[in-house]
Amino acid sequence: MDSDAMVEEIPSVEANVKSGKMEVLGNEQDGEDTLMWVEKYRPRTLTEIVSHKNILETVTRLLDANKLPHLLFYGPPGTGKTTTILAIARKLNGPKYQAMTLELNASDARGIDVVRTTIKSFAETQQIFSAGHKLVILDEADAMTSAAQFALRRVIEKYTTTTRFCLICNYVNKIIPALQSRTTKFRFAPLESKLIKRRLMEVVEREGVNVTPDGLKAIIKLSGGDMRKCLNVLQACHIGYDITNEENVHLCTGMPLTRDIELILGFLLNEQFSDAYQKILEFQTEKGLALNDILLQLHPLILKVKFPPEVLMFVLSQLAELDYRLANACNEKIQLSSLVGIFKIAREKTLKYSNYTKKKKKK
Ligand SMILES: Nc1ncnc2c1ncn2[C@@H]1O[C@H](COP(=O)(O)OP(=O)(O)OP(=O)(O)O)[C@@H](O)[C@H]1O
Ligand SMILES: [Mg+2]
Known part of the structure; x- marks a missing residue:
């Protein structure tokens, strides 16, 4: 040859x-x-x-x-x-x-x-x-x-x-x-937020992006340490909107806003099963939100809810199952009812737990 x-x-x-x-x-x-x-x-x-x-x-x-x-x-x-x-x-x-x-x-x-x-x-x-x-x-x-x-x-x-x-x-x-x-x-671990921020700022300056601090924070938070995602969202937002702020970043990515997630969590924690299901479904349809995005954003907020430790473990393990099912393209409506069901059980468990601890204290 x-x-x-x-x-x-x-x-x-x-x-x-x-x-x-x-x-x-x-x-x-x-x-x-x-x-x-x-x-x-x-x-x-x-x-x-x-x-x-x-x-x-x-x-x-x-x-x-x-x-x-x-x-x-x-x-x-x-x-x-x-x-x-x-x-x-x-x-x-x-x-x-x-x-x-x-x-x-x-x-x-x-x-x-x-x-x-x-x-x-x-x-x-x-x-x-x-x-x-x-x-x-x-x-x-x-x-x-x-x-x-x-x-x-x-x-x-x-x-x-x-x-x-x-x-x-x-x-x-x-x-x-x-x-x-x-x-x-x-x-190669996910990139640290402060390093992503520094790199993004360089791009922002060179490209003259009109970005607000909360917009930058939202991009970094949604990326989960993925620099490619950060740059893509920044560019898409820059092209699509006059200003890259938190709202536009969420609109651009289709991810729910924190206040939307707080609202959904409120339904899950306070409403009866059928009301919670109906309200979340309507909200989801109106805003065009995907259930797995809701789940992803819900996770950090759940960690802040004051569930007894056993109940929190239950909720987290059930959510992991739900996440798995969603990743395998199971029916969204059925999975939404499962999500509402998880919280219904968690609330009952919390009630039982607090009654039990009250009784124990009396003794
Ligand atoms: N550590 C980094 N420093 C600077 N820029 C980075 C870094 N990691 C990723 N990027 C940016 O993200 C883009 C994608 O990175 P790269 O192709 O190296 O990712 P990857 O780890 O190979 O991802 P995949 O597993 O999806 O192939 C790069 O073009 C670069 O702009
Ligand atoms: Mg690669």
Whole structure:
């Protein structure tokens, strides 16, 4: 095989700009204005990445010592896993990093054939590169079939002198133990609020966003430590409204406002079963709220209700069940009646508990 033909076979990183989460590695300056902010403000270097201080320090040390191991990055969405590996690719191979990197993500087939053909042939092309390590990035590796993961074990070992592999996933338990043991694992935790805030403020200043402090707070709260979500909501709100305040952030995301949730909690705690069900259903329809969003927002408020500890445990475990059922697309109306039922039982339990403690005190 001549070397040109081999280079042809290697899908460039640019060729992988296929999925919704586009990876802009080349032509970074082109069309900046039309770029989504998540891409426009994707850090290019390790020093630009927010949070994960320990991971970044360790990786930098390993890179400086030219001792980068195979990597496994895992953690929830929007925490910088893909960003970090792309920054590593740049640091590892400088300007020629595109030719030295093979990135496969969820939009590419990742069955056993890909391991046997694409990945293997990329790893084998060592003779055309003089120095440095090639990098194979398997983004969203938890979607790889287990046959492909088993096949990868051998490939990783065979080409370890020339190629480094980085597996990225949300759920580490979907990666077979044999691959986990061949890689150094790093967990990307949700980003801290104060770090998100700092980063968002930079974007706000550069883009001239008219944001209020409560708007910023609402974005950070709704994101749950997901930087991608923060930037997307900020951009959507900036485009859709003159001002990015709490109300507009909630309208933009379809998430209920705190005062809406307080109202719903009031119905749950004070109304009879059928009244509570009816009122919440009407409110939900009027405002266009999804039950799982209500549940998500209800959770922190429930922790503040003065339920006896046993009752609180009961409510929380029942809500977890409800959340699971909603995630499995069960009927919303039935689940709403279940929610109202949980609170009805909780109120009865609370009553029994307080009668019991009163009797005990009398004795
Ligand atoms: N730690 C971070 N510092 C700065 N920006 C970040 C960070 N994490 C995420 N972002 C922003 O969010 C966007 C998405 O991040 P990235 O693609 O790295 O997430 P991910 O962890 O790979 O998520 P997923 O698991 O969904 O693939 C980036 O383009 C960047 O703008
Ligand atoms: Mg990613």
